[in-house]
Amino acid sequence: MMELRQVSGGYEAFKVKQINLTLRKGEFFALLGPNGSGKSTLLKLMTGVLSPEQGEICLNGTPLARYGSVQKAKLISVLGQEEHVSFDFTVEEIVALGRYPHQHGLFNWLSAEDERVITEAMEATHVAHYRKQPFRLLSGGEKQRVLLAKALAQEPQLLFLDEPTNHLDLKHTFNLLNMLKEWQRSKALTVFAILHDINVAALYADRLGLMKDGYLQVVNDVHLLKDEDRIEDIYRVRVNAQAHPQLDKPQFMLTPKEEQGQASPSLLAGYRLTQDEKLLYLCFDHPLKVMANSVWGSGISWAAHFCNFHVPKHYNCSNPESDVKRWLEERSIPVQQAIGMMTAVDLEDYVLLEREEAPFQLLAVVTAGTGNAVDISQNHDLQTLRQIGTINTMVFIDGHLTDGAFVNAVMTATEAKAKALATLQVKDKATGTLATGTSTDSVVIAATQRGKKTPYAGSATVLGKALGQLVYQATLQAIQKYWRRLGVTSAERG
Ligand SMILES: Nc1ncnc2c1ncn2[C@@H]1O[C@H](COP(=O)(O)OP(=O)(O)OP(=O)(O)O)[C@@H](O)[C@H]1O
DSSP: OEEEEEEEEEOSSOEEEEEEEEEOTTOEEEEEOOTTSSHHHHHHHHTTSSOOSEEEEEETTEEGGGSOHHHHHHHEEEEOSSOOOOSOOBHHHHHHHTTGGGOOSSSOOOOHHHHHHHHHHHHHTTOGGGTTSBGGGSOHHHHHHHHHHHHHHTOOSEEEEESTTTTOOHHHHHHHHHHHHHHHHHSOOEEEEEOSOHHHHHHHOSEEEEEETTEEEEEEEGGGGGOHHHHHHHHSSOOEEEEOSSSSOEEEEOOOGGGTTOOOOOGGGSEEEEEOSSEEEEEEEEEEEEEEOOSBSOEEEEEEEEEEEEOOTTOOOSOHHHHHHHHHHHTTOOGGGEEEEEESSOGGGOEEEEEEETTEEEEEEEEEOOTTEEOTTSOOOGGGGOSOOOEEEEEEEESEEOHHHHHHHHHHHHHHHHHHHHHTTOBOTTTOSBOSEETTOEEEEEEOOOSSEEOOOSTTSHHHHHHHHHHHHHHHHHHHHHHHHHTOOGGGOO
């Protein structure tokens, strides 16, 4: 489609240098880079506004310089950063200007085909309802969409956009990019867009290029952005690449300077526990990063309120999540910062153990019932496994865990729980074999994310050992309390 070979050019004091790039037909290519890195200069070279001092730019195999302006406008259109419209045109008249390369004859009347394309472009950019309004009276974002409609009305093969989502609110940014993707697919439109938002680029681009100091440093697919060191080298900012929850695309987090490594009281001095018949509640002064399979707040999140609600033994509800949410609201606990579990166990029988193992502080809170103890290796009828008879394990860590360490911590806590069940010879009633857990267990691992990053939390680490021993002890004690309350004899245990 377009090929740049060893292209250099620009201004007296600034030039882009030695650019090699091939744009593929029908792709969405995003150009990223810090302010002043030369993105707009490169775009001006690619659109023929500036001429290369060295190298060659070809469009469909022919040097760009050989195209006449109308011939070029049939193939490429440009939505620049600042478009000035000097006359008092209506929206429709502005969009109609996009048709000029396709018009014939002396008077440039709009044909039926021109009218169809103009309407299609206005509808795609959601400006059709302003068609009779003067362009100058529109807002910045509305003007941007009208100018995009004009660029689309040109029916280009290649569309250049310089920060197209400037001025646009969230909805219109999303609509515009979705619409571009749609035109890219349905009309094999090639899109070359300068973007500032790397999250947007990661979501919409097929390939992207990173510019720095006039050089196109690298071109690749969006996974290139996962290279945090490279992004830091280009932008001088440390970003944290995360996986998008539904798509195989990276998304980026920034940490404001004042939030980094903020001092706050120690974990063990920074929480309050209250317990009544219905709720076991731990409230922390500062939110913790959480990995959990709780009824409310499952997955990875941040939370400061950890709740274990008591339910009757035969509690049955089609939507336990909405129940827990309602109970949180009834207690005025902020639902968006809460983790909620449920148990049929008497909450008075919770076990709380603290441990300090430098540099970590740990706190484990366990409630345990073994009425539905299960040996995971056996084949069970699923219906019988759905009753509440649960071991709920919460572990709080003053430490900075990577996502891998969170997974490791879940593993360690699970192994420790299984070992406690084995020590107490808890049996699966259905099979008579040793139980490995109960049918509806929950685990919560929460960390303050302060201090040096910890990549592991398995048995070969200080953290893993402390965590495993703490959960083992807490689970043992919680099961023993549960048995004492029920007056269960060892022969009946299971
Ligand atoms: N018309 C011009 N005449 C002279 N120098 C210019 C001109 N336009 C831009 N420059 C200079 O060229 C350099 C690169 O500018 P350019 O606009 O290409 O950067 P950019 O990467 O698009 O930046 P931004 O993200 O801020 O839009 C800058 O130092 C700028 O001052």
